[in-house]
Amino acid sequence: MVATAAAPPSKWYREEARLDAVQCPSCGGPITRSGFGAIEKVVCPYCGSELKPSEHGTLALLQEVRRQQRQSILPLHARCTFEDLPWEIIGIVWREVEADGHVYPWQEFLLYNPYHGYRYLLFFVYDNHFALGRPLDGAPRLDAAFGRRRASWKRARFKHFQTSVARTIYVEGEFPWEVRVGDVSVAHDYVDPPRGLSVEENPGPDGTDQTYTEMQHLDGAEVFAAFGLKGKPPRPQGIGPFRPNPWRRGRGLTWGSFLVLAGLWVLLSIVYAAARDDAVVFDKTNLAFEPFVEEIEIGKPGDTTTVEVEFWATPLSNSWAYADIVLVPHDSDDEAVGLGIEVDEWHGNDGGESWQEGDSRDDVVLGGMKTGTYTLQVTPQAGAGVGTAPPPELRWGIRVKRDVTMARYVLLSFFVILGFPLVLGLLSLVVESQRWKNSDYAPSS
């Protein structure tokens, strides 16, 4: 056993890192330093002077500035919770882009946790939206498909939204990198709401530095809750690039329930069709072309049913037949029901090619008919093309059925079922068109 030597001297860079308060060498304002050792640049919140931490812990004055402190929506050193971790605002940058003669400003809050690095909280002043950015753990694949630029990162696909030139207009606090008022960078924003991906380019001596940031939309209420703030967050305007489309939120559920309802609809339609009597209450054929009246029984009185009236004429040859049909109820005060059915048949030869069209039978289905006795009046007519007459042996027939399957009912119920996802889809399209109106892909700007 070797005799134990004196314990090695403790190293200060392994001991607890201490917070530090210094005075701004320019204005004398108190500066709390919360960024520990990684800070490259400090901008005095009070006067805007640019300071650089030295290796001995003092702040060296890089450039003296005299500006007023400006009020951001959140203050320096405020703490919050995101990703189940605590964070502190150690730096604030205001930036803006100019497009179509408008200025779009936002505030960027640099969030710091000594164990987990940095995040960015963005507050878009022009529409009151928030987003949380985190450095991407890699580089997205950037390419284009169908003429549209896109970014792929792991399993996510983002569409290019816009490319803009951002200018830094205000700075306060601590930063682990160089930052100053007047900095200009090109930012390419890609979206897949509620997520986004931002590729920022800064020209450097060795090429163009690219920084990749994953963005996540946040509701104002989530931000206020994360900071433990009371009161109401500012009301968001418009849709913003990352805000989830409210009409798409339940899209899976909507289409899922549509599928369930559609399945149910098929079943019910089959059951409905199978349960119909489809009973023939009147059937006459081989009738001559003259008015016809007969009393018919459409079920026992006191009920409502569907009625199918079928009319045909044969043999039709380059001619037509028309029946003016009236059903006069005996057992109710309902008005008489009138309908017309036309059938025809045309054929010929056009340049060696023979053709035929028309149909010698047709039907009409009536819904909501009271059951009981009716007088059926039919006034048939027939005719042919110019200079010809209908065949002399032309005869007609009619058949009346009750309790038939009414396609209208079946289809209508389907459209009601389809209506919900369709309307939601339309609303969602409206929201998307509002979102993309502010992108580089606006129809016209």
Added chain:
Amino acid sequence: MDGAPAQSFCPECGAPVPLRGTAVTAVCEYCGSTIVRTDVDLRLVGKVSAILDNGSPIVLGSRGRFRNVPFEVAGRLQVGYARGTWNEWFLTFADGTIGWLADALGQFAIVRPRDVAIVGGRVPPHVHVQVGATLTIDGIQLVVVDRRVADYRGSEGILPFLAEPGVRYYGVDLRGPGGEFVSLDYGQRPDHAYPVPYFGESVDLRAIGLHPLRRFQGWPPPNAPGPART
């Protein structure tokens, strides 16, 4: 071949020096001298420049687990370049292999050395690498995110090579669309196409269960790791 490694002592102050495994150099915990292992003995290289406190949460001796293999943080190389400093932590894995934990701007990545033949002659020399360009390495499309000329600033613990303060070296970092992180170490010359490749991925300190970590005033210490995760 000698048997069990004998305890080494600092030629400057006589304190025990924990040189072991593949380590070539160590910084004496007592006097700060840099000691290099030669074939026959330990040689004193000189006083090391002090480590700069750049706010890293990692400390010498932290332990963690990467891809299910436990490791220990055995040394630190601090590197300085135009935009500040960062740390390269030397990791010794329980299976006898080594790796590096890059620690810059709150982002962490663990890389392990691979054969030069994977990239030799097929990547541009450092002087021709453009940041933002895409390179295909070992079949993976990667984007150059950093090309730097850096100086060794200081070190602590043990290291697998001698990193004398002030020595300049050339490196390139690349990242991939699946979270891949690749570092090309061109060594001390930028004009060749045979860098040593280091392959790995970004890591989260929670996910690798690194513990213990440094303490920061005003911040709750992170929880000790629970059951190991990969």
